[in-house]
Amino acid sequence: MNPAGDDSATTTTTTTTEAADGDLQRALEASLRDVGTMSAQEQDRLTIDQLNDIVATIAQEQPMVGAKVGISEALAAEYAENPMKGFALGIDILNAKYSAMRRVRKDGNCFYRGFLYRYLEALVLAQQQQPTTIPELVRIREVVKGSKKKLLDVGYDESAMDMFWEMFAELLDQVPSLTPDALHLKLNDEQGVSNHVVWFCRALSATQIKLNADRFAPFIMGEDGLADVDKFCRTEVEPVNHECEQVQIIALTEMLQVPVTIEYLDASGHPSSIVFPEGAHPTVKLLYRPGHYDILYDTTD
Amino acid sequence: MADKGRIKKELTELSRDTKSGVTVEVKSEDMHELEGTISGPEGTPYEGGTYVITISIPRGYPFEPPKMKFLTKIWHPNISSQTGAICLDILKDQWSPALTIKTALLSLQALLCSPEPEDPQDAQVATMYKQDPAKFRQTAKFWTETYAQKSDGESAAISRLVEMGFSRDRAVAALAQAGGDETEAVNKLLSS
The missing domain is CATH 3.10.110.10 (Ubiquitin Conjugating Enzyme)
Structure with missing residues (x-):
């Protein structure tokens, strides 16, 4: 059920920024193992400072979304030393199927960021070729417009949500005047709307889960065997930098009615492709490696 | 920003x-x-x-x-x-x-x-909370009366200690430490 939790084929990690998102927490935990003698307060301080440091280092060294690069060019070197040859076989298969990829920053937001970037990029490209507003842009604006009431209905605070909702709606309004390059700059601007629109995807995902609590509950069972949908959203969806699992992916694709294909690359030598929802024909395609998502481009893109 | x-x-x-x-x-x-x-x-x-x-x-x-x-x-x-x-x-x-x-x-x-003593900030308070709930309540209540209430009426215990010749600050500190127990506070003040 949970691909993000499956780290049976964890890649070898060398430095902090090389580590996949899933390793952010593990790196932190490892560095905290020797602090058992400190007071709770000192430990908390340390945890927050370390997490901030790790996130800040990643932010300095990696753009939010990188430039387009060839698949084997990007991945082959990364797995050259990997003793599990399945990765190299998998890369060859992906290389035949896809023309390029973009690396997404490994800060725990990679799914939301990659998904939103690729969706908006495709929207900008499609709109560029048309004199009038394309149906998909009309549709998504309506979805986002209608989402505000849903957010408030499930209990979100208007004073907290307004700016996120407004920034997302404004960005969609700007689509007809944007080029892919301008969008790229916008979504890589640390001081701009990028983090806001990415976080709004979390709020949308959480709202869909809350609105369909009965349907999602069986997939979010806690350790105690109980499914607490509100708690799940509060601890697993809403916090910034918290990784995305399949439940959040399903919820976001449902809320926006934007499908996604995910290619799973592991040591098996046979990347598997899963489409959310089943049977759809997504434009947005993401590469998943244990703990991290990047953007993929079809050979026809 | x-x-x-x-x-x-x-x-x-x-x-x-x-x-x-x-x-x-x-x-x-x-x-x-x-x-x-x-x-x-x-x-x-x-x-x-x-x-x-x-x-x-x-x-x-x-x-x-x-x-x-x-x-x-x-x-x-x-x-x-x-x-x-x-x-x-x-x-x-x-x-x-x-x-x-x-x-x-x-x-x-x-x-x-709903305190969470298993994830404490103050180990001393958490220990008291778990081991001596009655003393914990008494102490927390005394701290409330001493520090968190508008000072229209001074606690009688503080007044009595001040009358005995201790400074107000020392009296308050001793009482706070003793969880409001006046005898224990006097003993602390006399032995220090």
Whole structure:
């Protein structure tokens, strides 16, 4: 059920920024193992400072979304030393199927960021070729417009949500005047709307889960065997930098009615492709490696 | 740069709210330094007390949590009796932009109702909470009366110790340490 939790084929990690998102927490935990003698307060301080440091280092060294690069060019070197040859076989298969990829920053937001970037990029490209507003842009604006009431209905605070909702709606309004390059700059601007629109995807995902609590509950069972949908959203969806699992992916694709294909690359030598929802024909395609998502481009893109 | 528009919206919303028992006052021109108050919940040793909390809005707000600390001294397992530092998950890694200054203050109020001694901020208080609940309640109540209530009537015990010739500060400190037990406080003062 949970691909993000499956780290049976964890890649070898060398430095902090090389580590996949899933390793952010593990790196932190490892560095905290020797602090058992400190007071709770000192430990908390340390945890927050370390997490901030790790996130800040990643932010300095990696753009939010990188430039387009060839698949084997990007991945082959990364797995050259990997003793599990399945990765190299998998890369060859992906290389035949896809023309390029973009690396997404490994800060725990990679799914939301990659998904939103690729969706908006495709929207900008499609709109560029048309004199009038394309149906998909009309549709998504309506979805986002209608989402505000849903957010408030499930209990979100208007004073907290307004700016996120407004920034997302404004960005969609700007689509007809944007080029892919301008969008790229916008979504890589640390001081701009990028983090806001990415976080709004979390709020949308959480709202869909809350609105369909009965349907999602069986997939979010806690350790105690109980499914607490509100708690799940509060601890697993809403916090910034918290990784995305399949439940959040399903919820976001449902809320926006934007499908996604995910290619799973592991040591098996046979990347598997899963489409959310089943049977759809997504434009947005993401590469998943244990703990991290990047953007993929079809050979026809 | 923290989002000023959002802070303004939150403050407007807070000023309209007269029911929740929390208030916030702006302490700096840039609206980054605030002071909140919460009232001690009924049925707890904190009932009747008013607690002042310093709030500092970081640059990364609302992606980073507001920094909060008790200015009013309080006897609680998750709040430092020395510094007022708070141990609460939503002010740390469980913070999210969906939360607000108001929801954070309400969570502090909830924390006063349900201490979490297994995740303590103040080990001494947490130990007392677990091992001697009666003494814990007595001490927390005394701290409430001494530090968190408007000083219209001084506690009779403080007055008596002051009459015995101890300074007010020392009398309060000794009583606070003794959880309000006057005899124990006198013994402490005499033996020090």
